[in-house]
Amino acid sequence: MTYASGLRCRECGHDYEIAPIYTCEWCFGPIEVVYDYDAIRAAVSREKIAAGPDSIWRYADLLPADGDVAVDLGAGFTPLVRADRLAAALGLGEVWIKNDTLNPTNSFKDRVVAVALSKALEFGFKTAACASTGNLANSVAAHAAHAGLKSYVFVPADLEAGKIVTTAVYGGNVVAVDGNYDDVNRLCAELAGAYPWAFVNVNVRPFYAEGSKTLAYEVAEQLGWETPDHVVVPMASGSLLTKIDKGFRELHKVGLLDREPEVRVSGAQALGCSPIAKAWLDGADTIKPVKPSTIAKSLAIGNPADGYFALDVVRSTGGAMAAVTDDEIVAAIQLLARTEGIFAETAGGVTVATLKRLAEAGVVRPDERTVVYITGHGLKTLDAVVPVAGPTATIPPTIEAFTAAFDVEEQ
Numbered sequence: 001m002t003y004a005s006g007l008r009c010r011e012c013g014h015d016y017e018i019a020p021i022y023t024c025e026w027c028f029g030p031i032e033v034v035y036d037y038d039a040i041r042a043a044v045s046r047e048k049i050a051a052g053p054d055s056i057w058r059y060a061d062l063l064p065a066d067g068d069v070a071v072d073l074g075a076g077f078t079p080l081v082r083a084d085r086l087a088a089a090l091g092l093g094e095v096w097i098k099n100d101t102l103n104p105t106n107s108f109k110d111r112v113v114a115v116a117l118s119k120a121l122e123f124g125f126k127t128a129a130c131a132s133t134g135n136l137a138n139s140v141a142a143h144a145a146h147a148g149l150k151s152y153v154f155v156p157a158d159l160e161a162g163k164i165v166t167t168a169v170y171g172g173n174v175v176a177v178d179g180n181y182d183d184v185n186r187l188c189a190e191l192a193g194a195y196p197w198a199f200v201n202v203n204v205r206p207f208y209a210e211g212s213k214t215l216a217y218e219v220a221e222q223l224g225w226e227t228p229d230h231v232v233v234p235m236a237s238g239s240l241l242t243k244i245d246k247g248f249r250e251l252h253k254v255g256l257l258d259r260e261p262e263v264r265v266s267g268a269q270a271l272g273c274s275p276i277a278k279a280w281l282d283g284a285d286t287i288k289p290v291k292p293s294t295i296a297k298s299l300a301i302g303n304p305a306d307g308y309f310a311l312d313v314v315r316s317t318g319g320a321m322a323a324v325t326d327d328e329i330v331a332a333i334q335l336l337a338r339t340e341g342i343f344a345e346t347a348g349g350v351t352v353a354t355l356k357r358l359a360e361a362g363v364v365r366p367d368e369r370t371v372v373y374i375t376g377h378g379l380k381t382l383d384a385v386v387p388v389a390g391p392t393a394t395i396p397p398t399i400e401a402f403t404a405a406f407d408v409e410e411q
């Protein structure tokens with residue numbers, strides 16, 4: 001069962017019953033799931049969660065889908081790794097990496113898709129669909145295959161070849177659209193009115209978005225039911241960042257945290273697509289849409305739906321934002337790989353490069369317990385590092401050639 005009790009407009013507060021809807025009839029504002037927190041408080045405990053599955057469904061009581069019939073490929077419960085070598089390289093103290101590269105389709109999107117498709121099954125949909133910058137398509141195709149749903153995923157035609165292959169292999173329909181993500185998204189909003197499909201980021205978006213909260217729940221549980229002082233989060237639409245903030249607050253509301261959390265939330269974007277970070281840096285209240293041009297394609301949303309809410313969270317928690325260059329992204333992928341043995345996609349490079357910038361600026365401080373969200377695997381964006389990661393030397397198969405090439409003195 002679920003403790004979701006309804007839907008509510010985030011702008012005007014109008015209430016709706018649970019249904020596959022995403023904008024308010026009255027003001028066109030975005031719609032959010034509301035819960036019966038008193039009932040959740042009575043139902044949950046740290047022990048019950050610990051006894052649950054090693055996936056996001058251990059937090060089913062805090063999610064808007066029925067955990068008993070959930071679509072479960074094993075999304076979530078990924079490692080939280082203490083990153084002392086990265087911390088030392090950046091002059092920081094206690095840094096942790098939330099390694100979401102280790103999800104079933106190697107990105108954090110498995111969390112949101114598992115919730116969206118579980119809800120889609122409850123609503124009786126037979127087909128799953130989405131607009132995607134790549135990772136969402138991957139995840140929808142895989143979870144739809146697992147759940148026995150048909151799928152149509154729409155992606156920009158210039159997407160990395162690897163992301164098309166790893167989506168098409170699951171057997172759904174992959175539609176490459178001549179245009180950028182915002183064009184694809186507009187097309188999907190139109191198609192959602194014409195076909196009775198569950199578009200995970202259109203008509204079931206309110207449920208989809210809730211899956212991101214599990215990235216707060218897990219971090220708190222893995223830190224022994226404590227919260228970090230500071231988190232650094234990549235932003236595309238800005239949804240993930242706002243839901244991590246919401247997740248920490250909910251844990252306190254339902255009695256799972258002893259103290260009210262005070263988590264500074266900082267946001268990361270690539271300079272080539274940084275509408276939210278630019279508004280923050282300019283001190284502006286409105287977000288100006290941009291045309292994306294960056295190697296961080298999974299974050300390349302030029303007109304971010306939750307940008308305003310992300311700005312609000314970062315401002316109200318005392319966080320910060322940065323917009324980092326493609327060169328900084330590649331250098332940060334290498335830094336994380338070389339210090340911690342974790343290979344991140346370009347979005348992870350954006351996040352680590354932002355951590356570096358904020359550490360240099362004194363915004364992320366050495367006395368803070370900081371969690372960095374690494375949301376996608378490096379094998380998804382190999383092209384980004386091909387120019388900088390090759391053989392150390394190429395030699396003929398003789399010991400003489402090796403000793404000539406390498407001056408090995410130490411052990």
Ligand SMILES: *Cc1c(COP(=O)(O)O)cnc(C)c1O
Nearest residue numbers: 135236237238239240347375376
């Ligand atoms: C989708 C995505 C995000 C964040 O997306 P939001 O739209 O801001 O919720 C972050 N990292 C990766 C790798 C993604 O695919």
Ligand SMILES: [Zn+2]
Nearest residue numbers: 009012024027
């Ligand atoms: Zn409204």
